[in-house]
Amino acid sequence: MEASPATAPPAVPRWLPAGAALAAAGWGANQFTPLAAVHRTQEQWHPVLVTVLFTAYLPGLLPGLLLGGPAADRFGRRRVVRAALLLSAAASALPTAAASSPAAVCAGRLATGVAAGFALSAGAPLRLGGWCRRTVGHPRFVWVVLPASPAVFGAATVAYVVLPPLVADEVPGYAPLFSGVVAALTLSVGVVAQPLAVRLHHARTARATLAGMVTVIGGLLVGALAAYGDSVTLVLVAAVLLGAGYGLTLDSGLLEIARLAPPSALPSTAFLHQGAAYSGFLTPLLLAVTAGAAPYPALLTGMAVVGLLCLWVTARFSRGNPP
Structure with a gap:
């Protein structure tokens, strides 16, 4: 009797690597x-210094986003991504080797940003042409997409950078663990919320964007209450709301971009939205610098008021200026 041929192992999905x-x-x-x-x-670093080190990721990220595509065109996608992963590993090891050195942590954050930018943009080269100029100049991009863009990472960073330290005294000995839990919760809810943006999206309105902005505003107000009452529970509730707002505003912005440009131009025009969205990374630094002028509950409430203004602008122009 002939042996049956060995069952071929299942192919690895193309998207997995x-x-x-x-x-x-x-x-x-x-x-x-x-x-x-x-x-x-433990290191007793000043909160402003810690926030500056967090923000140092951004100056590395933006050049990485801009240069990753052209580098991939010249050297190949796989080579660029592999180099980015090696750089990310080295950037992770640098602060570990010199954990008490702010300079080492800053260098690590900068390198991490560069690596992330290259990894994100290697598969989508940036050729800035006519469609990008048309997208930037379109009233719908100016009055609908841009007002909501900073809320994307502004919401996420408020949730897992700003709020956990405000209640650190309520979780003595577990502050790092609590920060990690809040970060995981925020980002996980953001991933789960993104398909909802597709369902809410409508060709004649911006209801997905508006829903995301309303959710972010609610999260900021709950965060203000958490800071006022030193409430760990309310920080978790705020993380859920801000995470949902992060996911909704991220996906709805990309859906709006898809309405303004043809499929062939989407890789380039999507970076226009990403560039505006990454401005939200400056939110923790802005709050840390102004914390001496007003308490965090007031600052977070003020951010919610600014969010309401942006919401009004987006709602005002959401039914006009069709693509």
Whole structure:
């Protein structure tokens, strides 16, 4: 009797290597969040310094986003992504080797941003042409997409950078763990909320964007209450709301961009939205610098008021200026 042929192993999904690379880059970008609590409590670093080190990710990210596509065109996608992952690993090891050195942590954050930018943009080259100019100049981009863009990462960073330290005294000995839990909760809810943006999206309105902005405003107000009452529970509730707002505003912005440009131009025009959205990374620094002028509950409430203004602008122009 002839032996039956061996069953061929299932093929690896084509998206899996790219997904794993992005997950690794994302890990490098977000691992600083729970470590920030260690720097505040054990190293006694000033809150403004810790926030500056968090924001140092952004100056590295933006050049990486701009240069990753052209580098991939010249050297190949795989080579660029592999180099980005090696850089991310080295950037993670640098602060570990010199954990008490702000300069080492800053260098690590900068390198992590560069690595993440290259990994994110290697598969989508940036050729800035006519469609990008048309998209930027379109009234719908100016009055609907842009007002909501900073809320994307502004919501996420308020949730897992700003709020956990405000209640650190309520979780003595567990501040880093609590920060990590809040970060995981925020980002997980953001992923779960993104398909809802597709369902809410409508060709004649911006209801997905408006829903995301309303959710962010609610999260900021709950965060203000959490800061006022030193409530760990309300921080978790705020993280859920801000995470949902992060996911909704991120996906709805990309859906709006898809309405303004043809499929061939989407890789380039999507970076216009991403660039505006990454401005939200400056939110923790802005709050830390102004914390001496007003308490955090007042600052977070003020951000909610600004969000209401942006919501009014987006709602005002959401039914006009069709693509």
